[in-house]
Amino acid sequence: MLRAAPYLVAAILAGPVAAGALGALVPSFGFLPALGHDAFGLAVWRDLLSWPGIGGSVLLSFASGIVTAGLSLALAMLFLAVFFETRAFIWLRKAIAPLLAVPHAAAAFALAFLIAPSGFLARLLSPWATGWQRPPDLLIVQDELGLSLMAGLVMKEVPFLLLVALAPLAQIHAVERMRMARALGYGRIAAWFKTVVPALYPLLRLPIYAVIAYSSANIDVALILGPVSPPPLAVQVLRWSNDPELDYRLIAAAGAVLQFGVTAAAIALWVAAERILITLGRGWIESGNRTLAEQGLGLLGRVLFPALLLSAGLGILALGLSAFARVWRFPDPFPSRWTLEHWQSVGDTASGPLGATIWIALAATGLSLALVLAMLENERRTGRRAGRALELVFYLPLLVPQIGFLFGLVLLAELIGIAPGGGLVAAGHVIFVLPYVYLTLSESYRRLDPAWSRLARTLGHSESRVFWKVTLPMVFTPTLAAFAVGLAVSIGQYLVTRLLGAGRLDTVTTEAIALAAGGDRRLIGAWALTQAVLPVLGFALALAAPRLLWRHRRGMLGAVQ
Amino acid sequence: MTGGLVLEGVRIALENRELLTLDKAVAPGEVLTVMGPSGSGKSTLLSFIAGFLTAPFLATGRVLLDGADITHAPPEARHVGLLFQDPMLFPHLSVGGNLLFGMPAGRPVRKTRAAEALARFGLEGFADRDPATLSGGQASRAALLRLLLSEPRAALLDEPFSKLDRHLRADIRSFTFERLREAGLPTILVTHDAEDAEAAGGPVVELAL
Incomplete structure (x- = not known):
C-alpha cells in the first residue's frame, strides 16, 4: 500500500496533464465527434490564426511571462543582496508568508483598488498634491500594454521566489561565501551576485x-x-470555451494548444538568455571588479522592498475600506459613512461559496497531505529517495499552462460522462495543491534524524506505530505549515473551479472574479477581503497551534531536529 | 553456552571491501568494548546487531541472543536496547512519557513503576518534566532508565559518554555500567576513548581501518 504511494502520486500529477493535453490536441485538428465534427483537418487552426487580435493576445502572454519572471527574479535577488544577514533580514523572512498566503486574485484586486484613477493612492494624494477634484481620465488598470497586469503578477511572484531562494541558502553556505568575498574586498551587492547567485x-x-x-x-x-x-x-x-455556441470549443481547443506553444517559447527564450548570461557572467566574475553600483542598488533595494510591502498593505486596506463603505466620495481618503450591508451577500451565501471554498480546500489538502506523507514515509522506510524524474513530475502541473490541459480535461470528463461538480473540483484542486504540500513538507521530513525511529523500534514498536507515535508528532509543526499552504493554494484556485465545476459551483474566488467585470467596488471589496483573509487565518492557526500544543515542550519549538 | 549475546562468524563488508570480522560471545552482565578509528565499522556493527544494516553494507554470520537466532528478526522483536551519543529523549513527550513509551504494554501499574524508577535514579518527581529542561547528566540517566525499563535482553552503547562534560563523564560512566551489570545484560560498547574501555572492565576488541 505504502509502496504504491510514489506511483499513485506520479499518476495523479502526470495523468490529468497528459490526458488534458491530448484532449485539447485532438479537437484542435477538427475532430470532436460529440459535436458532430469527425474529419481531421487544419480548418480550426486557420480560424484561430485569422481571429482578429490573436497576434496581440499571443504577444501579450509571451511578454508577461518573460517580463514578470525577469523582474521578479531581479527584485528577489536584489532584496536578498541588500538585506542578507542584516537586521532587516528577519523582517524579510517574516513578511514572506503572509504575502504568499494572499491569493493572486485578492492581491490583484488590492493593487487595482490602490492604483486606479479613483483608487486609494489617488485619494491619499488628492487634491493637495495632484490638484484632482475628480478621478483623472487615465487607463491605469487594464492598460493595453499589460503593465498593471505584470505589476500584479510581480507583487505575488517576488515573495514566491524569495521563499524558494531562502530555503537552500544554508545548503550552499551563503554566509561563508559572503564573508569570504567581503574579506576579499567585494562590496555587498557585488559579493552576492558574484559568489552566491552562481550557486543559487x-x-x-x-x-x-x-x-x-x-x-x-x-x-x-x-x-x-x-x-x-x-x-x-x-x-x-476561456471566452471561447464559455461561448454558448458549442462549436467554439474547437477553436478553444486550438487556442489551448497554442497556449502550450507560447509558454514553451517563453521558457525556451529564457533558457537561451540564461546561457548567454552565464557565459558573459563568468568573465565579469573573474574581472576583479569589486563593486556593482553598490550605492544605487542598495538604495533601490531599501526603497522598493518597503514599497512592495506598503502597496500590498495599503491595497488590502483599500479593499477593507470599500467593503464597509456606504459613501466614499472622491477625493476623500476615507469613507464618510459606513455600512455592513455589502457583507450580507457574503454572509447570506455562507452555505454557498464560503462553505464550498472551505470544504473543497479541506478535502483537497487532506488528500494531498495523506499522499505526500505516505510517499515520504515509504521513502524513509525503504531508504530510497525519490528520483529526479519524480521531482520533475511534482513541478509538471506548475510548468504547464493551466488552460492548456484543463480545457482538454473538461472535454474528456464530458465524453466519459463524469458530472461536473464539487467532487470533480476537489479532485482537480489536488493536482495543484499536491506539489505545494510536497515542496513545503519534504525538506523537514527528510531532515528528521532516522535515529529517532530506530531508537523507537529498539524499544519494541512496529514501523507503523513509530510513524504515528514518533515521526508524525515530531514533524507536526511543518506538517501544519504544509497544510496551511495547501489550503491557501486551494482557496486561490480559479480556473479549475470554473471549468470542472461547469460554472455551477461557486467559491469565494470565482465569486470575487465574477464581480470584476461588473465593477461594484463595495461588493468586490467584501469578497476579495474574504478571499484574502481565509488563507491568512489558516496560516495564523498553523503558527499558533504548535505553540499552544508544545508550550511545555521546548525541544519542539525551535528548529526541526 | 546459550545465555548472552553471541556473534557467530560475523563479517561486514562495504561493497567489496571487508570492514570487520568478529566471533565473540558476551556473557550476561559482561561489557565487550569495540575500539577503532572512525570509518572502521564500529557503528555499523551495532546497526547490524540492532537490525538496521542497509545497503551498501553487506553482512554474513549470525547473531544469537539467549540462544535464539535474531539475525533476521525485525528490530522491534530483537529486545536489543540502544544508547547513543545524545540521550535522544523524544522531545514531544514528557520524561515520564519517554519511559512509558519504552515500557512494554499491558503490564500492571506502569506509571507507578516509572515514578519509582525515576526516584531510584535520583530523578524523583521528574515524570511531568519537559526533556529539554534536563541537564546533561539528568538526560543521560533518563535515557538509561528508558532503556532498562524497556526490558531488553542486551544493550548496545554507541559512544554514549563522548559528548558529556569531563567532570560528569566518570560518574555517568560508572553509574551506567553498574546498572547494566545489575540488570545482567550482555553489553557491547563502541568507543574510541581508552578510559571508557578501562572502566567497562571487560574484553576489548580493536578494529583496524
Missing part, C-alpha cells in the same frame, strides 16, 4: 520556469488587471 541560480531554475508558465498563461489576475481587447491568450481561450 541552478536551484531556482524550476521555480523560475514555473513563474514564466504561470505568468504567461494566468487567468485570474488577467481578468482583473489585464487588457480587455485583445486580452491575454488564456483569457481569450
